[in-house]
Amino acid sequence: MTSFSALYDSTLGKKYIMALTGAGLFGFVVVHMLGNLQLFLGPEPLNRYAVFLKSKPGLLWGARLGLLLLVFLHILTAVQLTLRNRAARPEKYDRSKPYRASYASRTLFLGGLALFAFVVYHLMHFTVGTVDPSYLKLRDAANRHDVYRMTILGFSHPGVSAFYIACMAVLCLHLSHGVGSAFQSIGFKNKQTAVWIDRVSKILGVVVFLGNSSMPLAVLAGILR
Numbered sequence: 001m002t003s004f005s006a007l008y009d010s011t012l013g014k015k016y017i018m019a020l021t022g023a024g025l026f027g028f029v030v031v032h033m034l035g036n037l038q039l040f041l042g043p044e045p046l047n048r049y050a051v052f053l054k055s056k057p058g059l060l061w062g063a064r065l066g067l068l069l070l071v072f073l074h075i076l077t078a079v080q081l082t083l084r085n086r087a088a089r090p091e092k093y094d095r096s097k098p099y100r101a102s103y104a105s106r107t108l109f110l111g112g113l114a115l116f117a118f119v120v121y122h123l124m125h126f127t128v129g130t131v132d133p134s135y136l137k138l139r140d141a142a143n144r145h146d147v148y149r150m151t152i153l154g155f156s157h158p159g160v161s162a163f164y165i166a167c168m169a170v171l172c173l174h175l176s177h178g179v180g181s182a183f184q185s186i187g188f189k190n191k192q193t194a195v196w197i198d199r200v201s202k203i204l205g206v207v208v209f210l211g212n213s214s215m216p217l218a219v220l221a222g223i224l225r
């Protein structure tokens with residue numbers, strides 16, 4: 001027990017927590033994106049899938065609580081690590097040394113906050129129905145919640161779609177850096193693997209950006225209606 005709390009308190013332990021919770025959240029983002037891409041297959045598969053997801057309330061709420069715990073731990077640990085970093089920083093920067101942190105690294109923390117705000121808006125938009133309560137009342141011919149129509153209506157507002165695409169760019173940046181940094185934390189990154197890990201992280205970020213942005217873009221372009 002003592003060794004567990006010592007590990008939890010250590011910077012390395014916190015980096016492991018960031019890596020593991022980040023991996024779990026990344027898994028959710030990819031599975032959610034693949035599920036949502038059924039939008040391109042039409043209302044039937046997407047609405048059937050949405051009913052399937054909600055057909056086992058125990059599983060659904062277990063997954064929701066798990067997700068909430070991952071988000072909570074990921075943010076709490078990010079704040080703790082940032083405060084520690086700040087406390088350990090020398091009074092003045094040594095300006096003779098080049099600043100090597102990438103753009104993504106410097107914006108990782110702010111990007112994370114922006115993504116949290118996005119998720120809050122997204123839940124109000126498509127899950128709780130605060131943005132437009134009529135979205136949750138939409139029914140298809142089989143009297144199922146018409147998630148297809150809700151998504152099309154949601155993305156037919158150019159401002160809302162632009163906001164989603166901008167948030168997906170932030171997510172892309174966050175993943176491009178976060179995935180690489182997770183591999184570093186678990187000790188997989190070394191001189192030989194670094195180039196590949198960074199390359200794969202960037203590719204994953206871009207794939208998630210393109211997959212998610214394709215949906216609002218297709219609605220705006222009139223391809224999905």
Ligand code: HEM
Pocket residue numbers: 029032036050064115119122123126127147151164171212213215216
């Ligand atoms: C364009 C991209 C996206 C689309 C089209 C989309 C679509 C949806 C839809 C339709 C729902 C409600 C499902 C239902 O009630 O049956 C939903 C829920 C949700 N989405 Fe997304 N989503 C997108 C991106 C994201 C991203 C990037 C995240 C996280 C970073 C995310 C996180 C969530 C969460 C946490 C829920 C609630 C799941 C639950 O019911 O517990 N979504 N999304």
